[in-house]
Amino acid sequence: MTTLSCGIDFGTSNSSIAIDNAGEISLVPVENGQVTIPSAIFFQRDDNKAFYGRNAVNLFFDRKQGRFMRSLKRVLGTPLMKHGTVVNGTTMNFSTIISSFLRTLKAKADAEAGQEIEHVVMGRPVHFIDQSPEADAQAQAELLEIARRIGFKHIEFQFEPIAAAFAHEAKLTGEKLAIVADLGGGTSDFTVIRLSNQAARKNDRSSDILANTGVRVGGNDFDKDLSLAAIMPELGYRSHYGEKNLEVPLKPFHDLAEWSRVNFLYTPKLIMQTRQLLFQSHDKKRYKRLLSVLENETGHTVLAATEGAKIALTNVDTYETPFDFVEPDFFIPIKRTLFEESIRGEVDKIIASATECLQNAGVRKQDIDLVILTGGSTEVPLVQAEFKRLFPNAAIADENKLSSVGLGLAYDSQNKFGKTAERKIETV
Structure with missing residues (x-):
């Protein structure tokens, strides 16, 4: 059986x-x-x-x-x-x-x-x-x-x-000495492992697995970084209000830029606070867009548009991101260079974790025969460029x-x- x-x-x-x-x-x-x-x-x-x-x-x-x-x-x-x-x-x-x-x-x-x-x-x-x-x-x-x-x-x-x-x-x-880079929506994980057709039949692979590392950075973080850099400013992020020229509260924008936090935004208290601040806002046109998103509960739609821009920038240098659900004929042009600047810190963390995996395995980057890229975030051109730079002699499997x-x-x-x-x- x-x-x-x-x-x-x-x-x-x-x-x-x-x-x-x-x-x-x-x-x-x-x-x-x-x-x-x-x-x-x-x-x-x-x-x-x-x-x-x-x-x-x-x-x-x-x-x-x-x-x-x-x-x-x-x-x-x-x-x-x-x-x-x-x-x-x-x-x-x-x-x-x-x-x-x-x-x-x-x-x-x-x-x-x-x-x-x-x-x-x-x-x-x-x-x-x-x-x-x-x-x-x-x-x-x-x-x-x-x-x-x-x-x-x-x-x-x-x-x-x-x-x-x-x-x-x-x-x-x-036989290949490989590093696997698994870049998902929430985490980036790495393994240095010896691979071969013969080893695949073994029940115990512990001797082939040389090291594992990981960091809680992924595609959702790319979305958040892009949103805060390119989109939230058009909704009043870091604008000011009142006679004392105070900065508007930043937490609603950060929550609006994160998939797991959006649902916590639509409270009567926050909507009332946003309406009150709108009267004192120094940038009423943009800050009114935030109020529209909260009142109409379109936060996930904002994030979907952000994710769509991220995906589009894989193949184009500039993308006109549609936000007509917020305001008629409202588009935000986003350049790939801005996207790459916004995620630079996250990509550095990813590369640092991959490098740590090599060090823990006791191998040099030139020893790696194969780089296995998996997970949607490996589509990002900056990510691909960094792995090709780090492992110039290795074959890439994606x-x-x-x-x-x-x-x-x-x-x-x-x-x-x-x-x-x-x-x-x-x-x-």
């Missing part, structure tokens, strides 16, 4: 699930034939019915009434997991919300396999929370409990960059950026749980 197992990549921005069915590894179509799904939920206002992925995104941007949520992974290990949130007037904890999303992925995999899958390798970043081992352990414990809640009985964890390496290793001939971690987790599940059900399984 063959043990059915799977790997789940629960990402900050996108998620996927892949199964090992009788030794065949494959990604599961999770939404309209797509093998990745945005990590997004929309709770309908009338009955709190949940919609997921692209469906959730479309409902929100079609201005349907309800609560939209993204970047849920960033809540793991934080006090918000215990405090919960109010969804359409109902208090709901984040464990329930995340379970709801991941249960849909499991249901798709069960249907694909034709039976319930009980064995899973869950992906995790090297650090859920930077410089806090206690919070990091808490985040994994919370994800473990969620996996149990949705029906898994045998649960293991694997670092996401290691999983990405396993996905690429399946196609290798010969296919399947959004799905390689899920595939690799399924390969790892094959090794961890064995080929037959008779093999002893240790439950986490």
Whole structure:
């Protein structure tokens, strides 16, 4: 009897699930034939019915009434997991919300396999929370409990960059010393690992994994930096008010620039404060735009436009970003140079973490044969340029950026749980 197992990549921005069915590894179509799904939920206002992925995104941007949520992974290990949130007037904890999303992925995999899958390798970043081992352990414990809640009985964890390496290793001939750079929406993780087709068959890969590092920086941080540099100033960021020429409160702008904070902005108190400051504003035209966003609850639309600009600047030097939902015929031109200046500090942190990984592994950058880039943030031209500069002699592998971690987790599940059900399984 063959043990059915799977790997789940629960990402900050996108998620996927892949199964090992009788030794065949494959990604599961999770939404309209797509093998990745945005990590997004929309709770309908009338009955709190949940919609997921692209469906959730479309409902929100079609201005349907309800609560939209993204970047849920960033809540793991934080006090918000215990405090919960109010969804359409109902208090709901984040464990329930995340379970709801991941249960849909499991249901798709069960249907694909034709039976319930009980064995899973869950992906995790090297650090859920930077410089806090206690919070990091808490985040994994919370994800473990969620996996149990949705029906898994045998649960293991694997670092996401290691999983990405396993996905690429399946196609290798010969041996390579590789560094994996997994740049997702919320974290950037790195692994130095020896890869070969022969090593892929080993159950224990600890001797091949030379080092892991990670930093809590990702595509969402790029969005925030771009928003504060190019977009929030057009909504009155750092403008002044009153006879004393005071700077307007900055917190609403910072929250408006972060996916996980937007939903906390639409309070009567903040809207009233913004209206009062508008009367004293020295830049009423721009500050009025902030009030419009708060009153119409279009913060996620602002962030989506920011993300769209980030993606567009991958291929163009200047992008006219549409904000006509705030004000008729309102566009903000953004140059790639401004975007790159705004994220320079974050990219420096990413490169520093990659360099630390090399140092911890005891290898030189010229020793690296292969750089594996995975995660949507590796599309950013500045990021690609920095890795090519750091590893000028290495081959670059960047296919399947959004799905390689899920595939690799399924390969790892094959090794961890064995080929037959008779093999002893240790439950986490």
